[in-house]
Amino acid sequence: MFKKNSIALLTSFILIITIIPAGNSTINNVEYRGVNVTIPYEYYNYSSMTQVLNELATNNPDIMSLTSIGVTYEGRDIWMVKLSDNVNVEEDEPEVLLMGAHHGDERPSFEVPIYFIKHVCDKYNMENTDDDNDGLINEDIIDGIDNDDDGLLDEDPSEDRIREVLEKTEIYIIPMINPDGVEYEWRKNREPNYGPDGTSDVITSYGVDLNRNYGYAWYYPDFFPDKYYYEYITDENTWVYRGEEAFSEIETQAVKNFVETHNISISLSYHDYGEWMIFPWMHSSSRTPHEKLFRSIGYNMSRINKYELKIYGQYGEREYFLPQLFGTPGSSENWLYGEHEIIAFTIELCSHRPEFNVNRLLDALWNHIGVNLYVCERSWTIEDDKKDYYDKVPNQWISDLLDSLVALKYHK
Numbered sequence: 001m002f003k004k005n006s007i008a009l010l011t012s013f014i015l016i017i018t019i020i021p022a023g024n025s026t027i028n029n030v031e032y033r034g035v036n037v038t039i040p041y042e043y044y045n046y047s048s049m050t051q052v053l054n055e056l057a058t059n060n061p062d063i064m065s066l067t068s069i070g071v072t073y074e075g076r077d078i079w080m081v082k083l084s085d086n087v088n089v090e091e092d093e094p095e096v097l098l099m100g101a102h103h104g105d106e107r108p109s110f111e112v113p114i115y116f117i118k119h120v121c122d123k124y125n126m127e128n129t130d131d132d133n134d135g136l137i138n139e140d141i142i143d144g145i146d147n148d149d150d151g152l153l154d155e156d157p158s159e160d161r162i163r164e165v166l167e168k169t170e171i172y173i174i175p176m177i178n179p180d181g182v183e184y185e186w187r188k189n190r191e192p193n194y195g196p197d198g199t200s201d202v203i204t205s206y207g208v209d210l211n212r213n214y215g216y217a218w219y220y221p222d223f224f225p226d227k228y229y230y231e232y233i234t235d236e237n238t239w240v241y242r243g244e245e246a247f248s249e250i251e252t253q254a255v256k257n258f259v260e261t262h263n264i265s266i267s268l269s270y271h272d273y274g275e276w277m278i279f280p281w282m283h284s285s286s287r288t289p290h291e292k293l294f295r296s297i298g299y300n301m302s303r304i305n306k307y308e309l310k311i312y313g314q315y316g317e318r319e320y321f322l323p324q325l326f327g328t329p330g331s332s333e334n335w336l337y338g339e340h341e342i343i344a345f346t347i348e349l350c351s352h353r354p355e356f357n358v359n360r361l362l363d364a365l366w367n368h369i370g371v372n373l374y375v376c377e378r379s380w381t382i383e384d385d386k387k388d389y390y391d392k393v394p395n396q397w398i399s400d401l402l403d404s405l406v407a408l409k410y411h412k
């Protein structure tokens, strides 16, 4: 098992190994939490992910299904994994949605969901196991706390916990929303643009930032251009180009169609990097009526992954009487919450894009098994929580007024 000092040693060892230029054939194996890891670490790509998801679905037909919810411009499937007992039945259970790789150059964001799927499939059919050989079984689950006070953290995850979560929850996972971007190793998708208004005869650039393409408060930048870097998000050549219309892209349409035909209660969207988490609103300093619930769930996730919960949003305080306008309209969590009242977070994993410090990555993979299981467990009572935690927002009428002004002008 991992000892604290060996982590430090291993970290420096891995740093040295991973900066050896590509082409060097030095391959080493390290063991991490019972899994053999090859150094330099190899991230999944679209085809290796497709292969492993197919294998897992074939080998675990009772608890895992694999479907395509859309085909991208370059012809790749947007895979949707469902994990639950009686997986082929739509049971009346709380539903959770986990997403990765809105941005193609953020590799840990698909690695985390894939690793979680593998862990769940591994553990589901396993007897309760003393993973760390200390004579105790499941004494230290992945919850960010050293439950048995032995100096090792979360070293003996519970197989029963996996079974209980699958029994009571329908878990939906889109590990790679933007496979074209992943293959091209860049942020946006790969659909051609034909000039800013789409009328040029020739291709002028490629791709839309999918996390600016969701249709909530989408026209705020048109109404308040200075507040939202209007010139950048409407310039097809930038990394944050929002697209011609809300939901103009195949990938965001696929998520939209899926969400609209399900009853999702909590959602996590993984990105990379920064080691922090945010929640709505994303276009305004105004609070949502569920601020307390967001904070409660956010702090509990923070205990597990040790990431900072940005309670004041991305840029500043929430406590203004006049809502301050700034941020990123068109992000997934804003739409998920704004349109469907889904308790939705963005989690920025790791410390580099993409992460090259293997230990940092492996810790993120492990800790977010705990985070994902926690939100599943939390989903069991979420509908009651939403009522109990609902707070009227005193200046809501100002936000409503802004919403209707924007809607009036853009007929949306």
Ligand SMILES: [Ca+2]
Pocket: 128, 129, 130, 131, 137, 138, 156, 157, 158, 159
């Ligand atoms: Ca165990």
Ligand SMILES: [Ca+2]
Pocket: 129, 130, 131, 132, 133, 134, 135, 136, 137, 138, 139, 156
């Ligand atoms: Ca044990």
Ligand SMILES: [Ca+2]
Pocket: 140, 146, 147, 148, 149, 150, 151, 152, 153, 154, 155
């Ligand atoms: Ca322990």
Ligand SMILES: [Ca+2]
Pocket: 140, 141, 142, 143, 144, 145, 146, 147, 153, 154, 155
């Ligand atoms: Ca623990």
Ligand SMILES: [Zn+2]
Pocket: 102, 103, 106, 211, 271, 272
């Ligand atoms: Zn991102």
